Structure formats: structure tokens, C-alpha cells
Amino acid sequence: MADAMDVDCPSGTKRKADDSLDEPRPARRIRALDPDVVNKIAAGEIIVAPVHALKELIENAVDAGSTALEILVKDGGLKLLQITDNGCGIQKDDLAILCERHTTSKITTFEDLTSIGTYGFRGEALASISHIAHLTVTTKTKDSALAWRAHYSDGKLSAPKPGQPEEPKGVAGRPGTQITVEDLFFNVATRRRAFRSYSDEFNKIIDMVGRYAIHCAGVGFTCKKAGESSNSLSVQAQATATDRIRQIYGGNVANELIHFSTTADRWGFKANGLVTNANYHIKKTTLLLFINHRSVESSNIKKAIEQIYVNFLPKGGHPFVYLSLEIDPARVDVNVHPTKREVHFLNEDEIIQAVCTQIEEELATVDTSRTFKTQTLLPGAKPVEESLSNDAKAMPPKFMVTGKRRRNSNDLVRTDTSVRKITSKFSLADAGEGSKAGTLDDEPLAAPENIEYESNDREPVTCRLKSVKELRGEVREDMHQDLTEIFASHSFVGVVDEKRRLAAIQGGVKLYLIDYGHACFEYFYQLGLTNFGNFGVIRLSPPLRLRELLTMAAETEKTGLGASDEDFEVGAIVNRVEAQLIERREMLQEYFSLEISPSGELISIPLLIKGYTPSMAKLPPFLLRLGPNVKWTEEKGCFETFLRELATFYVPEQLPIASGAGASQEDVPAEIRTRRQHIRWAVEHIFFPAFKAGLVATKSLMDGGVLEVASLKGLYRVFERC
Structure with a gap:
């Protein structure tokens, strides 16, 4: 029986039971692990994912007294993780031991751990990263004439390329430190394969950056993916x-x-x-x-x-x-x-x-x-605080047996946009009491344009111009957060007045009047910056003579001003503007899809948005204004002023008050009726959905562009007393 009984050895093989006491197994020798293995084990414990490496780098940057941190990420941080700060920098003499384990400026004795007041203290972060990634450090102190760049591998200085010296190299740079981590876990294949999605790792990075951005008062943060023009996260240093x-x-x-x-x-x-x-x-x-x-x-x-x-x-x-x-x-x-x-x-x-x-x-x-803070969106209005005591309506929320919050009637809002709209109740200001035969009641209020589009295989152009990026940044800095959220979550109610270009929207439980002409101007300007170099094309067939269009606009301008031939020389003005446009026709075609032939024929104009065509009656004055109103001699000014003129051209024109009950067919030209239908359609089905998806509402929109006209809760309190 003993011969039949097997026992597992420590090594995993089987031996006979009666052999267990015959020959004792030799004891295994204890050996010290190779330092490289030790360091990789330690690195695997400290840097579990790219977000952990970034956390350590953020903490080091804040410890250095930084007030601005710029973070760049590629492939979820596995391909590239870069953080740039404006802190105190690192002394050149300290670069030699920067990435050795347990080198730190935070503590000197073990007892210092009981009074540690900084983020880092063990000196393991950079050392660990250098063992599992390619690490580059560029740093400059305030009193240094140069910035110094050093490359690290396995905790030691390394040459950037074979045959080059390992010592730090002097380069141009700004005060602070830039740490670049490339190919994270390149030598730990098992760990590298464990990451399934770059987007998941990037989301973890954004979450971590957001946490420190909220906590670190006085420190600005930006974080974006490599290759993208806009930041995924941007927080100003002065923000609360x-x-x-x-x-x-x-x-x-x-x-x-x-x-x-x-x-x-x-x-x-x-x-x-x-x-x-x-x-x-x-x-x-x-x-x-x-x-x-x-x-x-x-x-x-x-x-x-x-x-x-x-x-x-x-x-x-x-x-x-x-x-x-x-x-x-x-x-x-x-x-x-x-x-x-x-x-x-x-x-x-x-x-x-x-x-x-x-x-x-x-x-x-x-x-x-x-206490509820409300703000009436009137020009120059100040926030008003309304405090509702316990004796008023601010009672604790009531719950039904099911545990769901009970909904008050004054919180109910219309959510079905197909139901009858408030604009059906509007009456015409100029409608007379007498009604003529042949009214326009049966005509549709809105109708889409009959437009055909063609597609091409042109690849999108990536804009790398600093001036355009600065203009985009200025729009983001001028953003009005609350108003942007109102546009992003609004429900469209209807067009109120085409002459004054007013439309009504509902935001939450409030009703707003929007100057959609002003809102369209802001949106088309931002759209021009977003699609810079990638505009669609409206081709003119046959091409139009540029000189004739400019002459037409100049004559109209002269008549409107009541100027004499000496004060307003039409020919000279037309010659100057025509020469400017023809001289810069290559730039206009490349960046804005505005094509002009060398002989002065207008072949195409930009297409900003599908489903809407700007009024061709505005084309001559648009071209004429490009002469004096565009800053042709400076890059940034040129792009900004041109796009603002283009946005003005695309803004829907003001139309006479809409016809309705009591209006005669003879009173309104057919082309005006058709244009009104097209604009109404565009406002409801193109412009406001576009505002909802992508408008950054700027503070200038507050200046007469938005007006709060009613609050459902306020109205409810009024009707409650009736």
C-alpha cells in the first residue's frame, strides 16, 4: 500500500511515500536578487498605470511651487505622458542623481516622516518611471542662464542617442521643469498588454487631473490629447x-x-x-x-x-x-x-x-x-438673492410611498415639442381688423430650401496656425458658463418676430427671448474658427464679375450716405478693394474657399452650414467691406476680421413683419414670403439645434442678446393667489 501512495514534492513532482525519509532534499540557497529585478518590482508596485505616474508628477510639480501645469497625453499615457510646470526647477548638479531611488529634497531622517508637509517624500517616483519607460527631463532654475535636458534609463543618466554623451545638455527653455515619459511599460510586456483601451486610461487621467485642479487653489491646469488643438480640460489659476x-x-x-x-x-x-x-x-x-x-x-x-x-x-x-x-x-x-x-x-x-x-x-x-440665486439676463443686470423661509414654499421634499420625489405642478415643463407652441397665440402688430379676400392663412409658416450638395474626397486639413489657436482660446476665455448651459439644454419654442429677429426658447422652467441674429453671428464666427481651412464651397454658375458687385455695393453706400462724387469716389474705392482681393486670392481660396480668378471673376464663396443659404443681396456689401474692414497686414487680425465679416454675411437678414390673418396676396412679394419660410425653417431646424450642440455663449451675448421674460415658478405663485 505504501508503494501505491504518492506524495507531492515541493517542486511539483511526485515521489513515493517510502522515499520521503530516505534521502533529505538539499536546502535551497538564498541569493540576492539582481538590482534591476528589484527596481522593476518596486516600479510595478508604485506605477500601476499611467494615471499613477501622472499623479506623482503632478504632486512633484505642485511641490515645486508651480502655478501652471500643462499636461499632454498620447495613447492613454502609454505612448506619451508629458507635464510642463513653471516651478522652481532643478539644479544642474542634482540631475545626476535625480532618478536614483530614495533621492529626495523632502526629508533627511526617518523622524521627518512624522512632520511631512509635502506631497512626495520617498524619492521613488522618477526612479520607478525610469526603469519602465524612456524618461526625459528639461529644467531651468530662475538663476540659470540655460535650461538643461537629461535622459534617463534604469535610474541613471543615459545618452539620447548611441554615441552621444550622457551628461545633461544645455538648451533653450523657460523657467520650470518639463518631464516627458515615453513608451511606458515598454519592457514589461505583461503589464502593457493588460491595458485594453486607451480611452479608458485617458478618462482616468482626466479624472485625476480634475481632482487636483479642484483642490490646488492658485494653480492652473490644462490637459489634452497629443495632436488635438483643443484642451480636454482647462482651469484658470484664479478660478475658485x-x-x-x-x-x-x-x-x-x-x-x-x-x-x-x-x-x-x-x-x-x-x-x-x-x-x-x-x-x-x-x-x-x-x-x-x-x-x-x-x-x-x-x-x-x-x-x-x-x-x-x-x-x-x-x-x-x-x-x-x-x-x-x-x-x-x-x-x-x-x-x-x-x-x-x-x-x-x-x-x-x-x-x-x-x-x-x-x-x-x-x-x-x-x-x-x-436660498436661491437667480439672474435676469438683462444687459447689466445684477444677481438677485431670494430667500424663502420655512413658512413659505421651501419645505423639505415630500415623498410618496414608493420613495419617489413628489413633483409639484410648478415644476412641470413642456417636453413634447410636437404639441401646440406658444407662437400660435401671437397676433400680428400690424394686422388690421378688415380682412381681404385671398389671405395667406393656408401657406406654411416654414419650409426648407431645395438645395443639392455634392461630396468630394478632399482630406481635412489640420490647422496648426498659432494665431487661429489663440483666437479659439479667446472665445473659450470669454465663455459665459450659465448661458452656454441654457443653450445646450434648451427647448425651442418658436420665432416671435422676423423683423427684430427674436425667437423664444425654454430653459428649465424659464422662458427667454433670444436675438437669433446676434446668436447666429457668434455661432458662425466660432464655426469659422473651428472649420478654418476646411470650408465647404458654394459655386456660382456662371461666375460673377467682382468689379460689378463692388460697384453695385459702393453706389448703394454712396446713396445711403448722401455723399458727393468728390467725397465718395466710387471708381477709386472699387479699384482698391478689387486689387486687394485679387492680390490675396490664393490665401482666400486656401483658408476660406473664397475663389477669385486672376481676371476678377468670383467663382465660389464659403459654405458654413448645410441647409441654409445666405441672402445673395448681402453679397456685394460683404465683398466691399472686406477692403477697409479686414486687417490685411497682420495674420491674427486678418483672420479675425475676415471671419467676423463672413459671420455678418451669413446672419439671416431682417424681414418685414410676417403676414398672416388679414394680409393680402398683393401686399407681400412672393420672394419675401418664400425667404421668410426658409429662414423660419432654418432658425428652428438648423440654427438652434446647432446652438444646442456647439455654441459657446460669450459674455457679449448678454448685452441685449438674451432676455428672460417669464419664470414658470414665478407665474405659478401669481396664479396661485388668483
């Missing part, structure tokens, strides 16, 4: 925490935030943060937790805060929470996790209880007396 949350997580969160703070000397901590009130909830809790300014995770804190909101939110609802804890460093152990994702601190239960109690008190206060 609320503004940063608004920019990253949206206005729905920012509008419902409550600030809280608490402190306790007994437990050695201070806490402050922003949490959403009972008006806002999401399906999954968003917790931005910072302990001693380091982004960490804590399931205990998350569960405790979620438990508070059970009493305030409907079933399945969760809050948004930004919490910053500053705890006495002597009470915190920061060295418990390789990526510093978790920390341990004394009196954890007491601190969590104190924070949660403060949050609960703030929520209870808001729930009994709420």
Missing part, C-alpha cells in the same frame, strides 16, 4: 473651487453646493469642503477626498457620508462631495501604500463623526430655509 467644479463637473453640481468647515484641537484636524444639497443627486457617489492635500481613498469616510444622505435624498440617490482634511502630520502614517492611495491616521472614527455631524447640520439648515 466652485468655479473649478462647475467647469469640470458641470453647472448642475456647482449650483447646488454647500460649503462647510469644522475643526477640533482635541483630535488635531481641520476639515472644509463642498457638498451638494438635497436638490441634487446622482446614481453613484462622487467623493474627492484629500488628506493633508494628497488625493486618497477611504471607504470608511465614503460610507459614513452616504449614510447621512439617506435621510435627505430619494432612494438610490447619492451626493457629490469634495472634502479636504488637514490632520496633524504626527498623527498620520503616509507610508502605508506604495502609490500613497491610502493613509492611516489616529482617532479615525472620531474625526469622521465630527465631519459627518457638521455636514448633517448644514444639510438640515438648508433644508428648512433655502
Whole structure:
């Protein structure tokens, strides 16, 4: 029986049972691992994914006193991860040991860990990255005449190319440090294959950058994918925490935030943060937790805060929470996790209880007396605060047996755009009481243009002009966040007045009048910047004589001004403008699809948007204004002024008040009736859907472009008393 019984050896092979005591197995020798293996193991513990490498680099940059961080990412950070800061920089003499393990300027003794006040302290981040990626550091201190560039491999200086010296090389650069990480995990194939999606890794990077952007006051952040002209995330250094949350997580969160703070000397901590009130909830809790300014995770804190909101939110609802804890460093152990994702601190239960109690008190206060900030979108209007006491309508939310929030009648809004619109109630200001025979009641109010389009195989052109990028950036900087959100979520109500170019939209529970001429100008200007060099083409068949068009516009201008032949020389003006346009015809065709032949024939004009054709009556004055109104001698000014003139040309023209009941066929020319139908169609089915998808509402739109005319809640309170 013994011969039949097998026993597994430690090595995995089988041996007979009666051989187990005959010959003892020799003991295995203990050997020290190769330093390269040790370093790769350590690197794998610290840099688990590209987002962890970026986290370490962000923390180093903020430790260096940076006020602006620029982050560039390619292939989710696996191909390229670059961060540029304007901090204090690194001394040239320190570059030799920069990427050696446990080299740091943060601590000198083990006891320093009990008073650590910086993000980094172990000196392992750059060392770990250098063992699993190609690392380049370019840095310049304030007192250095040159920037210095060094390349690293396996923790040591390396040559940028075979045969070149390893020492840092002097280059031109600005103060601060730029760290470039290329081909992350290039020598750890198993780890590299574990990443399935570049977009998932990029989303993790954006989330991490957003967290530090919200927390790091006074520090600006930008993050974008390599090759893209626009930033995926951009936060100005002067923005407040609320503004940063608004920019990253949206206005729905920012509008419902409550600030809280608490402190306790007994437990050695201070806490402050922003949490959403009972008006806002999401399906999954968003917790931005910072302990001693380091982004960490804590399931205990998350569960405790979620438990508070059970009493305030409907079933399945969760809050948004930004919490910053500053705890006495002597009470915190920061060295418990390789990526510093978790920390341990004394009196954890007491601190969590104190924070949660403060949050609960703030929520209870808001729930009994709420303050709503409203802004009437009138030119120069100031925000108005309305406080509703507990005796008024701001009672705690009521719940039905099912746990769903009960909907008040004054919160109900029209969501079906096919139902009868408010514009059907509008009467004509000039409609007389007497009605003539042959009215236009049976004609459609709106009709699309009959336009045919052709496609070509032209490849899109990538615009790399600095001037165009600056113009795009100026539009983003001038953005009015609240107004942009209104356009992005509006419901179109109808055209109110073609003569004054007014349309009505509904945003939430409010009704707004929009000057769609002003809004179209902003949209077409932005569209010109977005599609720079990639415009469609409207071909003129047969081509038009440029000189005849300019002469027509100049004669009209002269008549309108009532000028004499001496004050307004039509021929001289036409000659000058024609010469300017023909001289720059190659640039106009390449960038704007405005084609002019050498002999002065207008062959094509730009196509900005499908489904709408600008009025050809505006073409002659458009061409004439290009002469004096475009800054031809400077690149940026030329592009900006030309696109503004092009946007003006595309803005729908003002038409006489629409005909309707009581209007005669003889009163309105057929071409005006048709044009009105086309513009109405374009406003509802082309322009406002385009505004919803891509308009960046600028602050200039506030100047007479938008007017709040009614609030459903306000009207409800009025009718309630009737």
C-alpha cells in the first residue's frame, strides 16, 4: 500500500511515500536578487498605470511651487505622458542623481516622516518611471542662464542617442521643469498588454487631473490629447473651487453646493469642503477626498457620508462631495501604500463623526430655509438673492410611498415639442381688423430650401496656425458658463418676430427671448474658427464679375450716405478693394474657399452650414467691406476680421413683419414670403439645434442678446393667489 501512495514534492513532482525519509532534499540557497529585478518590482508596485505616474508628477510639480501645469497625453499615457510646470526647477548638479531611488529634497531622517508637509517624500517616483519607460527631463532654475535636458534609463543618466554623451545638455527653455515619459511599460510586456483601451486610461487621467485642479487653489491646469488643438480640460489659476467644479463637473453640481468647515484641537484636524444639497443627486457617489492635500481613498469616510444622505435624498440617490482634511502630520502614517492611495491616521472614527455631524447640520439648515440665486439676463443686470423661509414654499421634499420625489405642478415643463407652441397665440402688430379676400392663412409658416450638395474626397486639413489657436482660446476665455448651459439644454419654442429677429426658447422652467441674429453671428464666427481651412464651397454658375458687385455695393453706400462724387469716389474705392482681393486670392481660396480668378471673376464663396443659404443681396456689401474692414497686414487680425465679416454675411437678414390673418396676396412679394419660410425653417431646424450642440455663449451675448421674460415658478405663485 505504501508503494501505491504518492506524495507531492515541493517542486511539483511526485515521489513515493517510502522515499520521503530516505534521502533529505538539499536546502535551497538564498541569493540576492539582481538590482534591476528589484527596481522593476518596486516600479510595478508604485506605477500601476499611467494615471499613477501622472499623479506623482503632478504632486512633484505642485511641490515645486508651480502655478501652471500643462499636461499632454498620447495613447492613454502609454505612448506619451508629458507635464510642463513653471516651478522652481532643478539644479544642474542634482540631475545626476535625480532618478536614483530614495533621492529626495523632502526629508533627511526617518523622524521627518512624522512632520511631512509635502506631497512626495520617498524619492521613488522618477526612479520607478525610469526603469519602465524612456524618461526625459528639461529644467531651468530662475538663476540659470540655460535650461538643461537629461535622459534617463534604469535610474541613471543615459545618452539620447548611441554615441552621444550622457551628461545633461544645455538648451533653450523657460523657467520650470518639463518631464516627458515615453513608451511606458515598454519592457514589461505583461503589464502593457493588460491595458485594453486607451480611452479608458485617458478618462482616468482626466479624472485625476480634475481632482487636483479642484483642490490646488492658485494653480492652473490644462490637459489634452497629443495632436488635438483643443484642451480636454482647462482651469484658470484664479478660478475658485466652485468655479473649478462647475467647469469640470458641470453647472448642475456647482449650483447646488454647500460649503462647510469644522475643526477640533482635541483630535488635531481641520476639515472644509463642498457638498451638494438635497436638490441634487446622482446614481453613484462622487467623493474627492484629500488628506493633508494628497488625493486618497477611504471607504470608511465614503460610507459614513452616504449614510447621512439617506435621510435627505430619494432612494438610490447619492451626493457629490469634495472634502479636504488637514490632520496633524504626527498623527498620520503616509507610508502605508506604495502609490500613497491610502493613509492611516489616529482617532479615525472620531474625526469622521465630527465631519459627518457638521455636514448633517448644514444639510438640515438648508433644508428648512433655502436660498436661491437667480439672474435676469438683462444687459447689466445684477444677481438677485431670494430667500424663502420655512413658512413659505421651501419645505423639505415630500415623498410618496414608493420613495419617489413628489413633483409639484410648478415644476412641470413642456417636453413634447410636437404639441401646440406658444407662437400660435401671437397676433400680428400690424394686422388690421378688415380682412381681404385671398389671405395667406393656408401657406406654411416654414419650409426648407431645395438645395443639392455634392461630396468630394478632399482630406481635412489640420490647422496648426498659432494665431487661429489663440483666437479659439479667446472665445473659450470669454465663455459665459450659465448661458452656454441654457443653450445646450434648451427647448425651442418658436420665432416671435422676423423683423427684430427674436425667437423664444425654454430653459428649465424659464422662458427667454433670444436675438437669433446676434446668436447666429457668434455661432458662425466660432464655426469659422473651428472649420478654418476646411470650408465647404458654394459655386456660382456662371461666375460673377467682382468689379460689378463692388460697384453695385459702393453706389448703394454712396446713396445711403448722401455723399458727393468728390467725397465718395466710387471708381477709386472699387479699384482698391478689387486689387486687394485679387492680390490675396490664393490665401482666400486656401483658408476660406473664397475663389477669385486672376481676371476678377468670383467663382465660389464659403459654405458654413448645410441647409441654409445666405441672402445673395448681402453679397456685394460683404465683398466691399472686406477692403477697409479686414486687417490685411497682420495674420491674427486678418483672420479675425475676415471671419467676423463672413459671420455678418451669413446672419439671416431682417424681414418685414410676417403676414398672416388679414394680409393680402398683393401686399407681400412672393420672394419675401418664400425667404421668410426658409429662414423660419432654418432658425428652428438648423440654427438652434446647432446652438444646442456647439455654441459657446460669450459674455457679449448678454448685452441685449438674451432676455428672460417669464419664470414658470414665478407665474405659478401669481396664479396661485388668483
